[in-house]
Amino acid sequence: MKLPDLKSQLKKVRRASKRRSIQLIISLSFTVVSILSMTFMTLAFYANYINTARQTAIDNNEQIIDQISWNLNSYLRNMMGISNSMYYNVIKNMDLTSDTMTKEMDLLYAANKDNLISIACISQDGALISAAPIATRKSGVDFTEQDWFTSTEEKIENFHFSTPHVQNMFESSNYRYYWVVSLSRSVDLNYMGHQRRGILLVDMNYSAIEQMFSRVNERGAGYVYLIDGDGEIIFHPQQRAINSGLAKENNAKAASYNDGNYIETFEGNQRSVIVKTVGYTGWRIVSVMPISELASNFNQLRLFMLIIISVTVFLILFGNVFISKIVTDPIRRLEESLSEIEDGRFDAERIYIGGSHEIRHLGRAIKSLLVQMRNMMDERVAEQKEKRKSELNALQAQINPHFLYNTLDSVIWMIECEKYPEAISMITSLATLFRISLSKGNNIISIKDEVTHAKNYLAIQQVRYKNKFEANIDIDPAIEDCITIKLIIQPLLENAIYHAVGDLDDEGEIDIKGYERDGDIYIEVRDNGMGIPPEVLENLLVEKTESKGKGSGIGLWNINQRIKLYFKDDYGLSIESELDEGTTAIIHLPKLTYEEYKKGVENEKK
Structure with a gap:
């Protein structure tokens, strides 16, 4: 638009604004003030509600993580208790030159078989001393080459937990092999008073951990996964997709986080991350909640608030128009009756008298003035008419x-x-x-x-x-x-x-x-x-x-x-x-x- 056209449009707007009625001014003023106030209050309430709801969602996630951390700790302590019971109650009291631990190991396995896949004791040189429920090692299996064996040898004073893997070291009559998490520790073996080091291996059933996390992930809002101290994934709801390269996870970054809440951006999406470390293991429970999912929970609230705002705006607009009409209608009717005077119709009876005291008084004053003007004009017109008639008649x-x-x-x-x-x-x-x-x-x-x-x-x-x-x-x-x-x-x-x-x-x-x-x-x-x-x-x-x-x-x-x-x-x-x-x-x-x-x-x- 050219500058002259813009100026002409602004002039038209200014002229139109000067012609606006008092009802329009009152309606617009109250409507604008009401809508602005309501909008401010709504936005403040909405922002506070959103922040509160988000914090509540985060708090709920923390409670869920605390609960799953407690469950996982209980499960791991139970497995560590099995390992301690086998070591302190059986192995330490046994001379392996003459005794065997097969019976005790079978009894311990039978008592905890729902959570165990196998228990085995291996010597420092990799020889199988005893195992339950299967005591036959598969041919070609070298225990000393297993990750759990080497990690235990490196730090003999600690418990060691492996990442999930398939336990296929022992012969199986049905050729079924299970996913396990191996708990290994260094033990002292007694041979006629001489101590030799060995390794006690407890293979925990991975499905117990999987079920524990799967129940949490069924809630549908975000997901929870488990990593070790190096960021290796122990459990993830999309683990197969991640292993096959179809999906990605920011697990390496999560391993560097301390326990707490974080907002991160991964693959262009913002998400809320909560990290909780599991005792004894160094594992980390990671809860991920995409910000978009947090926002999606408020869509129904937004729709509800939009409906409320729309209805409220309509009621405000209707109320303001109705009230302003009541207030300004007498003024408008008086103005309409005065417009007839502008058109030359000096009829005092058409002057509106109504409304509030001030408007009635104004109407009566205008009516009185109009009557006086009408009388003076009638007299003047009559005089001029008679004079005109006389002049024309005289001329004729x-x-x-x-x-x-x-x-x-x-x-x-x-x-x-x-x-x-x-x-x-x-x-x-x-x-x-x-x-x-x-x-x-x-x-x-x-x-x-x-x-x-x-x-x-x-x-x-x-x-x-x-x-x-x-x-x-x-x-x-x-x-x-x-x-x-x-x-x-x-x-x-x-x-x-x-x-x-x-x-x-x-x-x-x-x-x-x-x-x-x-x-x-x-x-x-x-x-x-x-x-x-x-x-x-x-x-x-x-x-x-x-x-x-x-x-x-x-x-x-x-x-x-x-x-x-x-x-x-x-x-x-x-x-x-x-x-x-x-x-x-x-x-x-x-x-x-x-x-x-x-x-x-x-x-x-x-």
């Missing part, structure tokens, strides 16, 4: 001195020529003309009187112009008793004679026609003169023009203004003309009797 009532002089001169000529009947007729027409012009000071007369006035005027002019034109009058009798303004036809006849047919040789025609159409009255004055040029025609009724030279000096504008002044702007005078065809003046009046007109005037004054 003027008699052209040339017309009067020429008429009297014609009368004198008729008397001198002893044309007494014609002179009498002309004097009679002139007298009637003056009588109707005066009409006892009334400006409203009947159409019948106005037509009579026009006939007398035509009679005088036909004598003066020696019948150079013909005049035809066709007035519908049904409209003769309706009213009109006096002296509106005669000026049209005067213009038609002086500007159209007066200079024609016995070819002039003037037609006067009066009729009713669509409930209104129309009076047409048509001549067959030369017509009026368009540039002159368009200004005849919009400017205060006067006829040049001949004529009464009264412009058509005066007629049009008088009709509008008396009968409103819906009525008036219109002119139609075509060059070389003639001109038609059309008077448009309301169809009213004198009684109806007087009643309307009285109502208007009220």
Whole structure:
């Protein structure tokens, strides 16, 4: 968007903001404040809840690890107890030159066979002294090459725990071999008072450890695995996938952690890691909880809170709109009633008075002021209207001195020529003309009187112009008793004679026609003169023009203004003309009797 367009848009926004209603301001203000407050409280509550829930999940994981650590320790202590029992109760009290430990070893195995795969005692040089339940070594097996043997030889004073492996050193009748974790220790063997070192091997059933961790991992949130002190995996729920290279684990990093909680990133995923060391062994229990799983536990909470927020926002918005409407509706209705004043309708009864005390007081004050303004305006308008009527009527009532002089001169000529009947007729027409012009000071007369006035005027002019034109009058009798303004036809006849047919040789025609159409009255004055040029025609009724030279000096504008002044702007005078065809003046009046007109005037004054 260009800079000028941006400025124009900002101006529009500012203009729109200035036009905003008080209801909108109140609604938006309370809504924004409410939503912001609610959003802040919701976010604070949500953040606190998330942190608390995460800490609770971590605490639960720690409790689970503590429990599994206790179970594992119990299991390992039990295995160490078996080793101690075999060593201290059997081997130390036995002279192997003459005695055998097979029976005691079988009894000990039978008592703990659910957790044991085998027990064996091997001499320092790798010879099998005794074993249970199978005492036959597989051919080709060299005990001294086994990891548990070498680690025991390196540190003879400690217990040693191996990583999980398949125990296949002894012959098996069913060819079944089990996964075991080997517990080995150095022992002293007695041969006729001479001490020789040997190794006591206890093969623990790996499935017991596997079941222990599998039950924990069934909870579904994260997982728990077991490593030795060097990071080698002892148990993992995806151990086969890891061994085959299909999955990876950050076990080497976990081996470097001290006991505690950690947040790490592994393969692009953040996760919470808890590490717990198992006593005696150096093994580490590692709990892994992906952060995404912690967050996924809150999806239902998010949805619930979103629904609550949406409903609350709707209720806040609805409540604010409803309350602001109650508060601002009286102001709005008062403003709407005042807008009618701007449109020019000064009706005090339409001013709204309601609402709170302050708004009612304001409405009453405006109503009182409007009544005073209305009275002053009505008085002023009435004065101006009467003054305007007087001016127009006075102007219309003027008699052209040339017309009067020429008429009297014609009368004198008729008397001198002893044309007494014609002179009498002309004097009679002139007298009637003056009588109707005066009409006892009334400006409203009947159409019948106005037509009579026009006939007398035509009679005088036909004598003066020696019948150079013909005049035809066709007035519908049904409209003769309706009213009109006096002296509106005669000026049209005067213009038609002086500007159209007066200079024609016995070819002039003037037609006067009066009729009713669509409930209104129309009076047409048509001549067959030369017509009026368009540039002159368009200004005849919009400017205060006067006829040049001949004529009464009264412009058509005066007629049009008088009709509008008396009968409103819906009525008036219109002119139609075509060059070389003639001109038609059309008077448009309301169809009213004198009684109806007087009643309307009285109502208007009220």
